[in-house]
Amino acid sequence: MKIDIITLFPAMFDGPLRESMLGRALRAGLLNVRLWNPRGFSRDKHRTVDDKPYGGGTGMVMRIEPLALCLDSILADSHDGKPCILVTSPQGRVLDDTWVRELAASDHLVIVCGHYEGIDERLHVLYDTIEYSIGDYVLTGGELPAMVLIDAVSRFIPGVLGDPASALQDCFSDGLLKYPQYTRPETFRGTCVPEVLLSGHHERIRQWRRKEALRRTLQRRPDLLNKAHLGDEDQRLLDELRKEMENGPQAR
Ligand code: 4HQ
Numbered sequence: 569m570k571i572d573i574i575t576l577f578p579a580m581f582d583g584p585l586r587e588s589m590l591g592r593a594l595r596a597g598l599l600n601v602r603l604w605n606p607r608g609f610s611r612d613k614h615r616t617v618d619d620k621p622y623g624g625g626t627g628m629v630m631r632i633e634p635l636a637l638c639l640d641s642i643l644a645d646s647h648d649g650k651p652c653i654l655v656t657s658p659q660g661r662v663l664d665d666t667w668v669r670e671l672a673a674s675d676h677l678v679i680v681c682g683h684y685e686g687i688d689e690r691l692h693v694l695y696d697t698i699e700y701s702i703g704d705y706v707l708t709g710g711e712l713p714a715m716v717l718i719d720a721v722s723r724f725i726p727g728v729l730g731d732p733a734s735a736l737q738d739c740f741s742d743g744l745l746k747y748p749q750y751t752r753p754e755t756f757r758g759t760c761v762p763e764v765l766l767s768g769h770h771e772r773i774r775q776w777r778r779k780e781a782l783r784r785t786l787q788r789r790p791d792l793l794n795k796a797h798l799g800d801e802d803q804r805l806l807d808e809l810r811k812e813m814e815n816g817p818q819a820r
C-alpha cells in the first residue's frame with residue numbers, strides 16, 4: 569500500500585515509522601510512505617502556509633494554495649486511479665474497526681494533516697476528500713491521527729503482522745473486547761493465574777476465554793454487544809453472566 573502524508577511537521581513521523589512493526593513493514597516494502605511538506609509548495613517570499621481567518625477570530629488557517637499544489641503533484645504521478653484523500657479533523661467521521669478494514673483494502677491513501685485552527689474549506693470543494701476523527705477530543709494537529717490510521721490499517725496488510733492469526737483473534741474482530749491474558753510466573757505477589765489456563769484442556773480454555781470476553785464487553789462496553797456476532801453458545805454464556813451479576817456484582 570502506498571501512503572502519502574501531507575504535513576507541516578514531517579519529522580514527527582520519524583520515530584513511529586522507524587520502530588517496531590511499522591518500521592519492519594516499511595523496510596520490507598509492504599508499506600510505502602512518502603512525506604510531503606506543503607511549505608515546499610508555497611510560492612510567496614516567506615513560504616507561508618497559514619494566514620488569518622476571513623471574518624476575524626483567533627488562530628490561523630492553513631492556506632489552500634500550498635496544499636492544492638502539493639496534492640496536484642501527488643495526484644499527477646498516481647498511476648493507481650483516484651486515491652482516497654483523508655483529512656484529519658474532529659468534525660470527521662470517527663474511525664472504527666469496520667472502516668479501518670475497508671481502508672486497508674486500498675492501494676493508495678493520501679492523508680492531509682490539519683494544523684492550527686483548521687484548513688481552508690475550499691480543499692473539500694476542489695478535491696474528493698473524506699474527513700476522519702480519532703475521537704471526541706481536540707489535538708494540536710493531525711499528525712498523531714495520521715499515525716493512528718497508518719498503524720491501524722497496516723495490521724490488515726498481509727505480512728505486516730508476524731502471525732496473521734493475531735489480527736483475527738484480536739479485540740473487535742468479532743466485535744467483543746479481549747479476554748484477560750497471563751504469562752509466567754504462575755503466582756506473583758500472591759495473585760494466581762486462573763486454574764483453567766493451566767489445565768491444558770483446550771475446549772475449556774476456549775469457553776473460559778469466550779465467557780471472559782463477553783463479561784468484559786457486558787460490563788465495560790454493552791453498546792458493542794448489539795453489533796457483535798454472537799452464536800448460541802454466546803447467548804448461553806451471556807445468560808450465565810447476567811445471572812452471576814444479579815447474584816453478586818462484586819465478582820471481577
Ligand atoms: N485535530 N481526530 C485540529 C484533531 C483531530 C481528531 C486535527 C485538531 C486537525 C486542525 N483530528 N486540527 N480528534 O483534534 O482527527
